[in-house]
Amino acid sequence: MKNKIFLSLFFLSFLVAGCNKSYVYVQKSVNLDTGKKEVSIVSLNPSYVLYSEKKSNKKTYETIAKREEKFNALLSASASQVGVDLKIIDTDHLTENDVFYFERIAQLERNIFTSYFTQNPKTDARSSKGRRTYFKIPETEMTVVPKISSEFSELSERYGTKYFAVHGIIRAIPEKEKKWSMYYKIVVDIISTEIVYAEIRKFFSEPNADNLGPIVYDSFKVFKNSSQPKKKK
Amino acid sequence: MKVYFLSIILFITTALGIAQTSGYRGSRIAIKSDLVQIPLHKGFTVEGEFVVLRRISLTFEYGQGSYNGGLLSENPSTETGEFDITRRSFEFGAKLYYGGSGAFQAPRGFYFNFRYGFGYVEGVGRAPYGGAKFALSNFPIHGGRLGVGYQFVFARYIVVDPSVSVTFRGLGAKAKTSEFYEFSGFRTTYAGDFTGWGRNGVYDSFISIGFVAQLRVGFLIPTFKKAKKPNYVI
Numbered sequence: 001m002k003n004k005i006f007l008s009l010f011f012l013s014f015l016v017a018g019c020n021k022s023y024v025y026v027q028k029s030v031n032l033d034t035g036k037k038e039v040s041i042v043s044l045n046p047s048y049v050l051y052s053e054k055k056s057n058k059k060t061y062e063t064i065a066k067r068e069e070k071f072n073a074l075l076s077a078s079a080s081q082v083g084v085d086l087k088i089i090d091t092d093h094l095t096e097n098d099v100f101y102f103e104r105i106a107q108l109e110r111n112i113f114t115s116y117f118t119q120n121p122k123t124d125a126r127s128s129k130g131r132r133t134y135f136k137i138p139e140t141e142m143t144v145v146p147k148i149s150s151e152f153s154e155l156s157e158r159y160g161t162k163y164f165a166v167h168g169i170i171r172a173i174p175e176k177e178k179k180w181s182m183y184y185k186i187v188v189d190i191i192s193t194e195i196v197y198a199e200i201r202k203f204f205s206e207p208n209a210d211n212l213g214p215i216v217y218d219s220f221k222v223f224k225n226s227s228q229p230k231k232k233k
Numbered sequence: 234m235k236v237y238f239l240s241i242i243l244f245i246t247t248a249l250g251i252a253q254t255s256g257y258r259g260s261r262i263a264i265k266s267d268l269v270q271i272p273l274h275k276g277f278t279v280e281g282e283f284v285v286l287r288r289i290s291l292t293f294e295y296g297q298g299s300y301n302g303g304l305l306s307e308n309p310s311t312e313t314g315e316f317d318i319t320r321r322s323f324e325f326g327a328k329l330y331y332g333g334s335g336a337f338q339a340p341r342g343f344y345f346n347f348r349y350g351f352g353y354v355e356g357v358g359r360a361p362y363g364g365a366k367f368a369l370s371n372f373p374i375h376g377g378r379l380g381v382g383y384q385f386v387f388a389r390y391i392v393v394d395p396s397v398s399v400t401f402r403g404l405g406a407k408a409k410t411s412e413f414y415e416f417s418g419f420r421t422t423y424a425g426d427f428t429g430w431g432r433n434g435v436y437d438s439f440i441s442i443g444f445v446a447q448l449r450v451g452f453l454i455p456t457f458k459k460a461k462k463p464n465y466v467i
Binding site for chain 2: 075079088183210213214215217221
């Protein structure tokens with residue numbers, strides 16, 4: 001009998017130890033609609049950023065670069081499985097002659113970040129009733145959306161799409177608080193110059209393939225479902 | 234009529250939700266078996282889990298095995314008899330994955346589990362104090378359970394699903410096999426078996442409560458959509 005009680009308590013402690021809190025926050029523009037079944041996105045320099053307050057946890061540049069490569073592979077695998085055509089522009093794969101990146105792409109990337117974080121998007125509170133996610137992911141609809149500069153619209157001809165995105169992972173290892181990870185994705189429509197989609201997912205476990213895989217897959221799935229053509233009334 | 238109505242609701246819910254559901258990187262079906270059953274009950278279970286909504290999955294489990302069951306005396310002070318039982322059982326259930334508005338979705342994470350099961354047992358036994366022998370054939374059993382668990386996914390396709398549950402054996406589980414003895418039935422997947430508590434419960438209220446710890450291990454059925462390598466451009 002003692003063995004059985006011990007066995008049960010062992011399983012119970014296993015469960016409690018494994019509980020994992022997390023949250024997801026998605027903002028969409030009312031104008032997010034490609035009108036096409038296939039969506040194409042150009043991802044601008046996906047990044048993996050590690051903040052560690054522990055002296056013993058100093059990662060080298062090579063370690064971070066390898067994690068970025070894995071993240072790129074995860075993005076591409078998930079996008080292709082969902083049916084999103086993903087092209088990646090990565091600084092680690094540039095040559096000395098690729099000045100175009102510094103002339104245009106780096107500026108666009110910086111413009112997306114500054115626009116999103118300085119022009120706080122206004123959202124329709126009515127679109128985020130409750131926190132139920134049984135059917136759909138909780139999302140808010142941006143009624144007033146951040147805009148980037150219009151000078152990048154000609155990039156759509158070069159890359160064959162109007163959607164450009166920044167993807168990234170932030171891994172934080174505070175000295176006293178709980179470790180956390182964050183996946184973010186901001187998508188801009190360079191023709192309308194609007195940031196049409198923004199997503200943040202925070203979780204308290206290692207951003208390895210087992211944990212990050214379903215998050216990235218779901219992220220592309222949600223985006224693709226959002227950008228399906230709407231039925232005209 | 235009830236089954237028909239329930240089926241329509243289930244179909245509509247599934248159809249609405251499935252388009253929004255990612256599963257685990259596209260994998261929505263898991264096949265698992267309870268490792269605890271093999272040594273304890275000389276049997277096996279096979280469970281299929283199908284993710285239908287972002288945080289809800291449906292489960293179906295078939296199990297069979299043999300164990301030493303109990304015959305319950307109507308007088309609690311008397312000794313209980315014993316039965317060597319072979320059982321076949323089917324369980325239907327739903328898992329409600331929990332975590333607020335979590336970044337993760339089914340079939341991974343903490344969940345609540347609701348199940349209903351039915352089955353049949355066959356066996357031969359002896360009444361208390363060397364009493365008369367009894368035989369059971371296709372004896373129906375029923376039961377339900379409420380549980381919690383945490384489903385892990387490792388190496389993309391390997392599923393480990395430890396769980397604990399409280400089980401209920403209601404009136405449907407109780408039937409008289411003779412004038413004096415009753416058989417308490419649904420012990421399909423017991424591991425941590427607090428039947429002493431359950432037996433008293435059966436006698437007092439005809440509703441027994443038990444406790445189960447399980448460790449299911451299995452695999453996710455992969456999606457067959459081809460994953461591409463990164464397409465680097467400039």
